[in-house]
Amino acid sequence: MKLTVAMVAASAMLAVGFAAQPMVITTPVVPPSHPTSTSAEAMTEVVQQYCTRCHSDARLRGDLSLEDFSVENAASDPAVAERMIRKLRAGMMPPPGARRPAGDTLVTLVESLEEVIDDAAEGRTSPGNRPFQRVNRAEYERLVDELFGLTVDASTWLPEDQISASFDNVADVQGISATLMDAYLTAASDVARQAVGQSDAPAASHTYSNDPAVSQHEWETVEGAPYGTRGGVSVLHTFPADGKYIFTLGFMSGWGERFHDIDVSVDGAQVALLRYSASTARTIDFQGRLGYPMRTDSVFVRAGQHRIAAAFIRQTDGPYEDLIRPNDWSLSGTEASYGTTSLPHLMHLTVEGPYEPTGVSETPSRSRIFSCRPTSRNEERPCAEEIITRLAAQAYRRELEDRDVDALLDFYDQGAGEGGFELGIRTAIEAMLVSPYFLFRIETEPGGVDPGEIFPVEDVDLASRLSFFLWGVGPDERLLDVARRNDLSDPDVLEREARRMLEDPRSASLSTRFAHLWLRLQDLEKVQPDAFWFPNYSRQLSTDMRRETELFFDYLVREDRSLLDLLEADYTFVNERLASHYGIDGVIGDDFRRVPYPDATRRGLLGHGSVLVQTSLANRTSPVLRGKWVMEVLLGVPPPPPPPGVPDLEETASSEGAKILTTSERMAAHRANPTCASCHNLIDPIGLALDNFDVTGKWRTRENGMPLDTRGTYYDGSEIATASQLADALLERPIPLVRNFTEKLMTYALGRRIEVEDQPSVREIAREASRDDYQMSAFIVGVVRSDAFRMKQAPDVASN
């Protein structure tokens, strides 16, 4: 059976301004022939002829010798075979410039290797194993949100999660320690208090600080601040009780400025209007410090989570460009100078209170908790039992046993004895949130399992696997029902449930969790473009960029698009701020929408600011980092890191006589060094093709006043100079992307790293998906139906 996939990049997708040629790329996806042993021997011959010049016992390039390697016996050392498959599929070996066999010999070679390995694995693949997962920061936040409708920042309590193979949920590196236990306890106490409210809460103060990269320019408003304001601080604060609170403001910059009005609002309603420097008696120094504090009178606020915003009243309307001091827009340069007027920025907001608390009003989280309200002493305990039973079933993600409820009721009794019904409920919630059934996803092992034995994951545990994979939280009632009937272990039922759950809005967590970590969107914030060169860049813009990529990925899932849209999409998601950054007209307002790219300068993910910025340095683009990102994150073939002692690009002369060199010219000089060339010949052309995007992802055609030259030779020999041509070159050979995506999806779904032994399954899922035109659901369902997802293998005695 020969399978080929024709991918037609419809001309409609390549809109204005680009040669509208439909491209038909034909790619063999599955081994078309079954090589006989003679052809395997012939392939061994190819390896010996073309690979062993470098991969010899003597030269050991890449710490690999293939002198004794034979394709027939590839299964005896799958680790080596898989390395070869990866490099061959990517088209990276033999390297550019080296002798290559004619025709499709290399394709036959890699197919033969895959066949040998997959045949050997047939019927004896292990589903693998891992210890139980614990709730990490991101999951904790979601679980608290699901249980109580409360937005919390888990980093307040929990230690940093460790990333392994790109993900934060890999079980075997999730440490367990007294520090962690202590953090879970503190979190539980705080969350229980925030959810129930605390009428006797002691007055406390909480200070929130603005990120200095937040722009407070005339045209920027913060979330929740009224129209007609600029900049400011906006926070979601949980008020423990109805009572009086005081808001105190801290500033930066603002030297020589006065007469700024500051609007303080709770959920959009003004509660105070303050004047910055109302009288000359108030002295403000160049750091924005006032002679005495600026605070509101006490303000009555009801219990619960409210958005507090403090923002300046906008004084200028219409276009506003201050080209003399553009770096005043944000404080990312953290510089200010004496003697120059500068705009004040709000940096700190302190909430102090409650004073004179009067009780706890109804809040969304209280309505979720208190499904009944006792009106007499007699009703209290039955009501408590009802509440606890409902919450705990959700928190423990399984059917409760009597002992579960009894234990929590003991805590209710303890609290109620000290402070009545509500304290009882709060104490029970506190205990529930540190129960190992809440914090850990422990999967029961059936009795009598022998070491090394393969067994199915129990239905109820499978339900949690599925819901944490697709939703990032525990299962809903329906999924638990299916599990309770032991139907979930039926792969067809499992698939049906998975498809149902993909329809649910909660599956957005595949974009905000999975894609976020896979595409390394957390690195975006770590790059702060130099405010002198890039005054338009702000935290607001980087947040939009992250959102763009998440929405794009979410769209692929929701519309069940092809994975290859990642590279060939002629559309993206922008709001006004991002659209104007990209030079796309006609987008007004803060809301994101899907828009077609106006021309072919941007295409798919490679035109996203989130990718282009995270791979830049503060003051220049880095084609090396961009090339590395594409190879590592998209293709799964990371280049080896540079050997120590290699000069970086900064060491290369930045000018030749009077001529300022462009990044590409400096890189060419860098590549002239033969130790660097072997890898940079692969990396640099990829990044160079993206060099028309500056540090902030904006389109440019010149650098340092010199026209940019982005031309390079992709390692398969194609000439590329633009993002679009790079995308074409990558699409020419989709297997690396497709398999790497599958592998990442599995890592995230299983909570363990994908090993050599898993590669036959990865290939199988990717192969199936190719039959469905790489539809997203095909990958997701493929992972869910895999043995690795549904089964486990008990560890060998030896590994205990």
Add this chain to the structure above:
Amino acid sequence: MHFITGKHIERRAFLKGMGATIGLPMLDAMTPAGRGRLTSSDAPKRLVCIEEVHGVAGCNDWAASQHLFAPETVGRDFELLPGNVLTSLEPYRDHLTIVSNTDVRMAEAFAPPEIGGDHFRSSAVFLTQSHPRQTQGSDLMAGTSLDQLHAQRFGADTVLPSLQLCIEPTDKGGGCDYNYSCSYTDSISWADPTTPLPMIRSPRAAFDLLFGAGGTEEERAFRRRTHSSILDWVAQEVAHLRREVGALDRQRIDRYLDSVREIERRIERVEARNNSGEPRTLPGAPPGVPDSFSEHMQLMFDLQVLAFETDITRVTAFKTGRDASNRAFPESGSDRGFHPASHHGGREENILEFNKICQFRVSQLAYFIERLKSTEDAEGSLLDNTVVLWGSPMGDANLHNHRRCPLILLGGDNGVLEGGSHYNAPDGTPMANVFLTLLHRLGHDDVHSFGDSTGEFLLG
């Protein structure tokens, strides 16, 4: 490049101003905390271990000739020339012991796949002086760290046997390279060769760990009571659960149970302390992670001073950077990223540029020493009964080498170190020798070797 070179905003100074006026919780503005229990000189010595990640500029060959780290003269008459990375410590030279020319060879590559992985392996070596097993999985293997040896012996009767702090986030996209688990990159404290301890980055979380969350003493006491009974129940639940799980999970469950027991003991120790000594008011908790490096460092130092002052712990480990971080430190006078700057290519101008960053980072120590020195203990100052160790498992970060690494010790009149001296080790001396001697001086007489130590190091 910066257009205006006027003045960097000193956010710290700014916040101090705020603290004074609006009650922004800053620790240094506050009264001593908790129930004080000052320690006398016969109490076990406190140990602070601070790691720098990229070595220092002065460990490059040319820079060594300029004495950017090791002073030219050994002994008491050493001179810290203007470019020396330690100049900010000149006011404390009587407390300062410089040890130059020791090696951290356990951080070197032992096998071809390890070559180049220095940044991901070094931190695990610093305080263990042991070579980490190359793995991404849970089969970690390094060594027991210096701070933990001290804590396990002398920390048992404090509330927290030891405290782990760090500055940089650890969520870098992708994870760690060269087939090394991020545990090796992110922790310098190892309770045993297979157990790295998490380092806390948020000053707020560290404060809560030290003193308990809750804001008031009444609320803290209430929470302790609740936690006590919850922990009791959790321990039963865990025992129940243990029966239902496989072998792989059982190990983790046991570790969890140990953690539960440890917290129970902690609560008991707090209660015991509170039944003795004078009650005092605790300061408010500090906010989360500040943007500014120096502000963050100072808060972490404040917390350690506070923890010593209240004798809640005697041992801390402090990781001040993350290997290969590109963070820039504009306050240093250089706008280069930390890691790119460390790859100075051996060029003099670039070494001097990197040196600015190193000087700035080391200068944070002066604040800590001053705080320790100016805070009273039962006899003398906190510094007297404390040994501060600062060093790096890398020497010349440009080459990723681990020879001639920087190491200094600071302390008061504590009978451990004489201070005011520069020791230049004979070539090839393991840093572990210094640690071994230090252990002996700190009361671990029965420890005969540490990491790759070959013997004692003669310290004054």
